Amino acid sequence: MTVLTKPWIWSCVAAAVAYALILGLTSGRGAGELAYAALSFGAFAAIVGLGQMLVITLGPGNVDLSVPATMTLAATLALKAMGTDPGTAMLGLVIALFVGFGVGIANYALIYFLRLPPIIATLAASLVYQSLAIWSNRGLRIKPPSGLADFATGRFLGLPNVAWVGLFLAIVVWVVLERSVWGRWLLATGQNMRAARLAGVPVELVRALTYISVAVFSALTGYLLASFSGGAALNMGAEYLLMSIAVVVVGGSSIAGGNSNVPGVWGAALFMFLVVSMLNSYGAGAGVRNVLTGTIIIGIVIAASTRRVRA
Amino acid sequence: MMISKMLLGAASVAMVAGLAQAESHMADTSGKRIALSNNYAGNSWRQAMLQTWEEVGGQAVADGVLAAADAYTTSENQATEQAAQIQNMILQGYDAIVMNAASPTALNGAVKEACDAGVTVVSFDGIVTEPCAWRIAVDFAAMGREEVDYLATRLPDGGNLLEIRGLAGVFVDDEISKGIHEGVAEHDQFEIVGSVHGDWAQDVAQKAVAGVLPSLPEIVGVVTQGGDGYGAAQAFKAAGRPTPLIVLGNRQDELQWWAEQRAANNYETLSLSIAPGVASLALWVAQQVLAGNEVPKDLTVPFLKITQDTLDESLASTPEGSVANVTYTLGDAKQVIADAQ
Numbered sequence: 001m002t003v004l005t006k007p008w009i010w011s012c013v014a015a016a017v018a019y020a021l022i023l024g025l026t027s028g029r030g031a032g033e034l035a036y037a038a039l040s041f042g043a044f045a046a047i048v049g050l051g052q053m054l055v056i057t058l059g060p061g062n063v064d065l066s067v068p069a070t071m072t073l074a075a076t077l078a079l080k081a082m083g084t085d086p087g088t089a090m091l092g093l094v095i096a097l098f099v100g101f102g103v104g105i106a107n108y109a110l111i112y113f114l115r116l117p118p119i120i121a122t123l124a125a126s127l128v129y130q131s132l133a134i135w136s137n138r139g140l141r142i143k144p145p146s147g148l149a150d151f152a153t154g155r156f157l158g159l160p161n162v163a164w165v166g167l168f169l170a171i172v173v174w175v176v177l178e179r180s181v182w183g184r185w186l187l188a189t190g191q192n193m194r195a196a197r198l199a200g201v202p203v204e205l206v207r208a209l210t211y212i213s214v215a216v217f218s219a220l221t222g223y224l225l226a227s228f229s230g231g232a233a234l235n236m237g238a239e240y241l242l243m244s245i246a247v248v249v250v251g252g253s254s255i256a257g258g259n260s261n262v263p264g265v266w267g268a269a270l271f272m273f274l275v276v277s278m279l280n281s282y283g284a285g286a287g288v289r290n291v292l293t294g295t296i297i298i299g300i301v302i303a304a305s306t307r308r309v310r311a
Numbered sequence: 312m313m314i315s316k317m318l319l320g321a322a323s324v325a326m327v328a329g330l331a332q333a334e335s336h337m338a339d340t341s342g343k344r345i346a347l348s349n350n351y352a353g354n355s356w357r358q359a360m361l362q363t364w365e366e367v368g369g370q371a372v373a374d375g376v377l378a379a380a381d382a383y384t385t386s387e388n389q390a391t392e393q394a395a396q397i398q399n400m401i402l403q404g405y406d407a408i409v410m411n412a413a414s415p416t417a418l419n420g421a422v423k424e425a426c427d428a429g430v431t432v433v434s435f436d437g438i439v440t441e442p443c444a445w446r447i448a449v450d451f452a453a454m455g456r457e458e459v460d461y462l463a464t465r466l467p468d469g470g471n472l473l474e475i476r477g478l479a480g481v482f483v484d485d486e487i488s489k490g491i492h493e494g495v496a497e498h499d500q501f502e503i504v505g506s507v508h509g510d511w512a513q514d515v516a517q518k519a520v521a522g523v524l525p526s527l528p529e530i531v532g533v534v535t536q537g538g539d540g541y542g543a544a545q546a547f548k549a550a551g552r553p554t555p556l557i558v559l560g561n562r563q564d565e566l567q568w569w570a571e572q573r574a575a576n577n578y579e580t581l582s583l584s585i586a587p588g589v590a591s592l593a594l595w596v597a598q599q600v601l602a603g604n605e606v607p608k609d610l611t612v613p614f615l616k617i618t619q620d621t622l623d624e625s626l627a628s629t630p631e632g633s634v635a636n637v638t639y640t641l642g643d644a645k646q647v648i649a650d651a652q
Contacts, residue, residue: 022526030525033550037521040549127386130353139358140632141564153549229514230541230564231632234353236514277522280507286479 007252007304008264011271014250014300018274022281038273039159043166044225046269048240049247050173051217053265054210055118056248059190059257062118062207064214066107066126067244068237071222073133074099075232078223079142089148093223100219103129104212111211112204118211134234141231152227162224166266169217174262186210190258218244247272250297252304264304271300338603343406344379345597347590348396350413350437351388354511355562356538359634360411360436360587367591367638371598379405380594390417397421400430407431407597409590412439415482431600435593435612436585437483445600447593447610447647449585451483454614455490455534458558459498461581462532465556469500470531473523473555475509475516475543477536484508487536504528509539513564517542524550533557537584540565560584561615561635566626573622582617582625586637595644607651 019038023031048067055064077099078092103125110121144152154161177183185206188196197203221240226232249255250271251264275296279289347364351357361382368380383400385392390413398421400408408425412418412434419441425432426443435447462472474491477484495501505527509516516539524546533543537560547554554572559565559582572578589612600606615637617625629635 026526030550034522034525037525037549041518041521134352134358137632138362139353139355140630141355141562142632143564153545225514229517230545231513233355233512233514234358235510235512238353238512239510239515273518273522276519277526280505280519280523281526283506285506286476286508290479 008261008267010300010304011250011252011264011267014296015267015271015274018271018278022274022278025281034277036155036160038270038277039163040228041273042266042269043160043162044221045240045243045247045272046166046266047169047217047221047224048244049251049265049269050169050262051214052244053248053251053253053260053262054173054186055214056245056253056255057186057190057257057260058207058210059193062257063245064107064122064211064218065119065241066103066122066129067214067218068241069126069129069133070100070103070215070218071225071237071240072232072234073103073129073222074219075222075226075236076133076137076234079144079226079232080137082142082145082148084143084145086145086147088145089151092144092148096219096223097216100216101212103219104215107215108208108211112208130234139234141233143231144227148227149230152224162228165224170262170266177260177262182206182209187258187260192258243272246297250300338601340377340598340601341375342378343598343601344381344404345377345407345409345594345601346400346403346405347380347382348393348400348408348410349382349384350393350411352384354538355632356587356634359636360590363588363636363638364590364594367594371594377598385413388413390414394418394421397425401425401428405430407433407601409433409435409593409597410439411435411590412437415440431597433593433597433600435589442608445596445606445608445610447589447596447612449589449612449614451486452490452493454583455487455492456494456497457583458534458581459491459494459501461558462501462534462556463498465579466531467500469498469502471504471528472501473520473527473530473533473543474503474506475520475533475535475539476506477509477511479508484536491534501532504530509535509542511536511538513539513542515542517546520546521549524552530555535560538562541568544568554578556580558582561586561617563626563629563631563633563635566617566622566629566635570622570626573619579619582635583614584634585612586615587634588636588638592639592644592647595639595641596648598641599644599648604648605652606648610647610651612647
């Protein structure tokens, strides 16, 4: 199996091409600056994308549409609790993760006890989470503690700290998926839930843990993004709904489930940032930009999926 | 402190209301009920708008000027949902509907139904084109032109500008951008070398600017639409570029940043946007229509402008994380009506 047959290669190639095209325009100026920005902003998309990938792997109909609301709620509550006081970063992190955990349990409870399709359950629940975020702070933007803001915007060994967090989580998810029993259970559930159940896989436990994981990942992203951009805003998660799904699909994971792909998520996250930057740099208007972004995404998905059939 | 402030505010509103009743010999509106139809609540501007409505409307009810001033917000920011909401309001028997519309045209059918049922409709910020409704519009194009006019006074030699636009496909975005381009056509020492969409959100603007900066030459000024100036400043800082002259949009984090820059290096700029309190102006205009006063259908509301001289004052009166605001009184509404006549 050569490297070209790997479905994740296409998103990485596309990201590299977009990067090269921007540098072609600037004749190499700003190469480091651009790579740094791509890694910083790509990290947020990558972390929510990893969570969404786990849910999509569960099989047809599984998707978490409460990602933006979870990000907003976790960030709003965490930043409100920290209240810009120094030394409260850990408290904020714990609150954000706790919110994520609670949201995940609530989402899964709706799916399991009320037998709601996940799309409906998470969409309906997201209205509740968004309302809670509005109610708790009425959209006021509280600044993160300066130490936390410095961490979120800072760098270590030349790479953004948020990218290190994203890379670390990607490795954890990869190890869990490829090297642990739980990962095998998840893939088996996604390929055929009934067969997996008959084979003795605790299917409902796997689903519950997956919905909790995506919510915790979203909450962590919300916490980091709010710390990075100077506060939580009510609309901060808006663009991460489609983004989280797009990076999974562009990354080469199967939208039908049962087949996931960790490196592709990172490649796609970088690509999604670079393609917009590229079209902006070339001066494309909003209409042209959206059409071209859509066309390029379709192209990558086709390239990735036909390769897989042949392999 | 809080209570005394609130009492003071309540007292001033009561005084204005009292004055209004004294000077207005038109029909009494104490039995009239007004509803606010709002299409979106998911940002700090809309939250401030709803809060102003609550305060001013609640006070008007307490003072007996109106019987009810209820606010309703749709959850999905869609015209169909808001049309259904308006139909409900007609059935509930409201005398007037004040609305911030999801679309300038898609709600015309529902608005016409309301007019035919004898309900007064006043649209503001997001206005409707249906002729039977009143419109409290903001001259967004003039706001764009004013930004470039200001840059021309500060940077007579001109240079390269970066434009940060709002949400693609929205009327307001097109209007402000049109004004900016008209301004640049007039002051031809400027050239717009880059244009990105920041969706009126700091984090989106920061991301878009960070992505486009490496390909841009030296930038002397950034023209914005509000809610995006702080993000742009962060992106310039992260790229290690000198901070250009960024026109701001009245958000508290932008004003705070401006005050810090002013203290550090005498940074000077201009901030302008629409005050969320325009909802209170719309409330009083609706009240005037209900009172039987002659009110022209098209009214214009001025922008709230913050300059170097008024920065401290505005910063002090804006709650942390919110938007600079003004609450309009009945007197202001009468002034706006008189100006239009």
